[in-house]
Amino acid sequence: xxxxxxYTRNDDHGGNLLKRMKYSFYTNLYLLEKFKIESELIIxxxxxxxxxxxxxxxxxxxxxxxxxxxxxxxxxxEIHFKFxxxxxxxxNNMLARNIGIRRAMGDxxxxxxxxxxxxxxxxxxxKLLKPKRLYRAIRYDVNKCILNIKFNPEKILNECNKxxxxxxxxxxxxxFENTSIPSLHTNNCGDFxxxxxxxxxxxRGYPEIDLMGTHCDTIFSYMSYLSGNxxxxxxxxxxxxxxxxxxxxPLYTHVLRNWRLLFLKFGYEVLKFKEKxxxxxxxxxxxxxxxxxxxxxxxxILSDRxxxxxxxEMIEGKRPIIYNDENWGAGNTKFSEIIxxx
Numbered sequence: 001x002x003x004x005x006x007y008t009r010n011d012d013h014g015g016n017l018l019k020r021m022k023y024s025f026y027t028n029l030y031l032l033e034k035f036k037i038e039s040e041l042i043i044x045x046x047x048x049x050x051x052x053x054x055x056x057x058x059x060x061x062x063x064x065x066x067x068x069x070x071x072x073x074x075x076x077x078e079i080h081f082k083f084x085x086x087x088x089x090x091x092n093n094m095l096a097r098n099i100g101i102r103r104a105m106g107d108x109x110x111x112x113x114x115x116x117x118x119x120x121x122x123x124x125x126x127k128l129l130k131p132k133r134l135y136r137a138i139r140y141d142v143n144k145c146i147l148n149i150k151f152n153p154e155k156i157l158n159e160c161n162k163x164x165x166x167x168x169x170x171x172x173x174x175x176f177e178n179t180s181i182p183s184l185h186t187n188n189c190g191d192f193x194x195x196x197x198x199x200x201x202x203x204r205g206y207p208e209i210d211l212m213g214t215h216c217d218t219i220f221s222y223m224s225y226l227s228g229n230x231x232x233x234x235x236x237x238x239x240x241x242x243x244x245x246x247x248x249x250p251l252y253t254h255v256l257r258n259w260r261l262l263f264l265k266f267g268y269e270v271l272k273f274k275e276k277x278x279x280x281x282x283x284x285x286x287x288x289x290x291x292x293x294x295x296x297x298x299x300x301i302l303s304d305r306x307x308x309x310x311x312x313e314m315i316e317g318k319r320p321i322i323y324n325d326e327n328w329g330a331g332n333t334k335f336s337e338i339i340x341x342x
Contacts, residue, residue: 002037002126003106003197004028007044007096008114010052014243018058019147020115023156023241025059028116030153031123032068039126040069040105043114046096047080056338070340075099079330085211088297093213095330097190098205102329110194111206111217115241117142117160122236134224134231135194136185137238141166141257144242160239166257167264170233171274177308179315181222184231190217192238199229207310207323212294214247215307222311223321247301249290255281 008021032039045055056072075096080086097111108129122137129135143163149155170185190213203223207216225231245253259277262270294301313319 001106002039002108002110002129002194003042003100003104004039004110004112005042005044005097005100005104006112006114007046007091007093007100008055009046009091010048010055010058011090013090013246014115016144016147016243017115020241020243021055021059023147023151024113024115024117026151027153027156028118029061029065029068031118031120031157033066035120035123035126036067037123037126038067040071042071042073042100042104044073044075044096044100046075046091046099047077050077054338056340061340065341068341071103072338072340073099073103074336074338075330076335079333083211085299088299089211089294092208092211093190094206094208094210094216097213098208098324098329099335100329101200101205102331103335104197104200107197108194109197109200110192111190112193113191113240115243116191117156117239117241119160119237119239120157122234122238125234125236129194129196131196131198132229133195134199134221134229135192135234136189136221136231137192137234137236138170138185139168139188139191139240140164140237141168141242142239146241161237164264165242165261167260169260169263171260171271173268173271176222176311176315179312181225181315184218184221184225185233186218186221188240189221191240193217193220194234195224195229199224199227202322203227204322204324204326204328208328209323210302212247212299212301214301215304216302219307219310219323222314223323226314226321246293249285249292251288251290252281252285255284 043055048054101109142160143165146159146163149159168187172183174183176183206220210216314321
């Protein structure tokens with residue numbers, strides 16, 4: 001059995017959140033049933049405001065499911081209020097993920113987003129998994145106009161492939177920062193990291209060192225690799241419904257998006273233009289005086305220098321690969337659950 005762990009809260013973050021969740025949720029249910037994937041879908045409802053509906057109320061399931069159990073884990077606001085900067089960031093991304101991972105029942109556990117849609121080719125791989133591997137998938141961003149299409153899972157899957165506006169391939173080939181360790185495919189890796197339960201539990205999940213979780217998924221990829229697990233990129237597309245970002249600048253993202261799309265036609269030949277596009281994106285963004293949501297609220301994320309330092313220290317053996325204590329994923333806390341299906 002595979003456990004699919006997602007996390008969210010009912011606050012409309014990114015815009016059109018409910019619709020994005022519905023299109024993802026019901027399309028993926030359709031695919032899991034179609035391919036007869038024995039699975040549990042774990043949705044961690046983290047810090048939803050008390051005056052709003054819980055996620056399970058927003059995503060009703062009317063048809064009887066043959067292969068899927070759905071578990072909504074309710075994480076109350078008081079869990080989040082204990083963190084510094086809780087008033088700036090309403091969700092602790094890595095803790096939310098770890099809460100679901102820690103309580104997963106499947107032999108394999110997939111950590112993913114609440115607004116992703118599997119392609120048929122990708123989901124077929126769920127029956128071919130092996131231990132000692134961290135599976136990744138390439139994310140394809142889909143134009144948010146897909147939400148204007150009347151929902152039908154087969155039509156949504158067909159339109160996803162037509163409405164691709166970005167592709168997050170591995171833009172860092174060779175070795176990691178002149179070390180002997182290969183550069184892993186960490187581009188938006190938190191949207192799809194799939195491994196045997198033993199790996200997640202041995203490493204105690206994601207490092208719970210940053211509320212936003214920026215780069216913590218990358219650190220986990222290297223934790224896994226340095227523990228002897230091979231990185232495998234699965235065939236098939238992982239679709240992501242586009243939305244506003246909390247930490248990326250719009251114009252900066254737009255310039256890089258135009259460059260990365262060339263990958264669909266020219267493959268890795270586009271890397272020769274990478275540096276020029278990054279410089280251009282930075283220049284345009286600075287001239288427009290763009291600020292991210294996180295900059296506006298005064299929250300500082302884990303920087304490139306800081307996360308790379310952590311990986312360097314792991315490679316050199318100066319830092320343990322495991323970061324969290326035995327209470328990772330709020331292991332000592334019992335949360336209420338809403339269970340749908342057998």
